[in-house]
Amino acid sequence: MDATMRVAGTAVVLRDGADGLEVLLLRRPATGSFPGAWVFPGGRVDPDDEREGGGEEGAALRAAVRETREEAGIGIRDLVTLSRWVPPAETPVRFRTWFFLARESGERLRPNPGEIEEAVWMTPARAFERHATGELTLFPPTWVTLHALREHPTVNDAWAAVSAVARYETRMQRLERGMRALWAGDEEHPDEPGAPGARHRLTMSDLPWVYERD
Template identity: 35%
Template sequence: MTLGSNEGFAVPERLVEHARRFYAEGGTPATPRVAATVLLLRPGTGGFEVYVIRRVAEMAFGGMYAFPGGGVDPSDSRPDLDWSGPAPERWGERLRLPADAAQAVVCAAAREVFEEAGVLLAGRPGGDVLGDVSGDDWESARQALVSRRTGFAELLRRQRLALHSDLLVPWSRWITPEFEPRRYDTYFFVALLPDGQRTRDVSGEADHTMWVRPADALARARAGEIAMLPPTMVTLAEVADCADLATVPAVAAGRDVATPITPRLELPGDGGRPRFLLDPRNTSI
């Protein structure tokens, strides 16, 4: 299942208003904040499923279905973070980032998926990945992380755990269009839900969550049943093309995960329908 590079994407009215105001006033683009988001995948009937959440209306991109994720925090680059799997230097080569910046992006991905979905991509250093982390003690730890009363490195150290970076597979990079007042430079990752763990509807930033087949989620978005922005729709289409879960890492290994993709908003002057377009030179669709 693919989306053509010249396929238009429906644009929420509030985004059109932002764009018209920005260009009319000669606005200066905001500097994008580096962020990370994770497509959690699990086996499902007739293939595999992805976990999506709907952002609360009060947030940036509120009402949109997306994947768990958020901005990189200064604590994500702490040198005392216990780490297992490919070293930050290797991640830096893959993402074309300095080692400390690559660590921060990978750490943010793991931290955000724990904050927003209750899934912890960690385990004993050099050992097995944790199973069930839904108990009250883990929930207290998660809440402390969300409120920034503790950092991810500190949480792992207290539990004698290490972030298992090998559980994350880089997929793509997207930058929010220049007219948006809140812009993000987001690295997309995929991760298989660890055995024994389950997602929990714990995030105060989401008002609905669901596991759904990527193709079904995309079909519902195209039909207008649920709202999604182009990065989510394109990524769903790309992942849906994978034959099974085992195929996903192999496909990811051949992708350009460092060159950013930025949707371009077309605003016809003849009263035509505004739509997002994607540049075929920097996206695989």
């Protein structure tokens, strides 16, 4: 593990809505980090997070709680570790980011002006519909997380499905048109390849994107 890489925490905040499980998505401004993208609330670990103990994962959890309050104006509860994402080497500013499932606390959303343009509850299916038309910009970790949530009709179902922490060491592959993200187990992953024909990849050439995992 690269001890020099910065660390961040992200909260995948869920609630049960009229049309099924909903997730909190925030739209970033057109400038700054993830310009114009829809993301889960979260941010970098600060020294106060580290001082409270619990190692890197504990510090990231506290950052996720704090940033959700700052960005969306709500408290969250019952956090459970979902995944850890390591960005590709070519990313200009690299954060090793822990994702946590969290339940909302029933408060009204109050997005932080200047930092968040819009905060909405949305079903994963609706997010994919909007992404497929180009209306909504997503980055691969958000896309893959939403993809997994689509199969769960309720928040309790999503919680019951959590087992081992999923670890994603992303490697990018340039295509003739677009890009492809590769993860461990894919036959073309440069560090942890799988067997011939094995798939764990997200192809981002045309909309809708195509996710393949054996």
